Amino acid sequence: MGKTIKTAAELEAMILSKMQALSECPDGMTVTVKRRGETWEAVTMSPNQIAYTDCVTRVTRYAAVLRTEYALADG
Secondary structure: OOOEEEOHHHHHHHHHHHHOOOOOOOOOOEEEEEEEOOEEEEEEEOOOOOOOHHHHHHHHHHHHHHHHHEEEOOO
C-alpha cells in the first residue's frame, strides 16, 4: 500500500500544529515543506537570527516520521 498524498500546505499545517506544543520553538517560527528529489523536507525559519537547534531537531524528527506515512503531492 502506498503513502497517502498530502499537499505542502497540509504537511506544513501538521508540523506547525505539533510545533506549537514545543517549548523549544519560538513564536513566529514557520515551516516550509519542499520537494527533495523523490521525497520532501521541512525547512524551519525563525523571525530572528537566533538558532533554535532544539526546535529544528524536533521538527526534523517529526518530519521524518511524517515522511514514512505521507508523500508530497505534485504541483
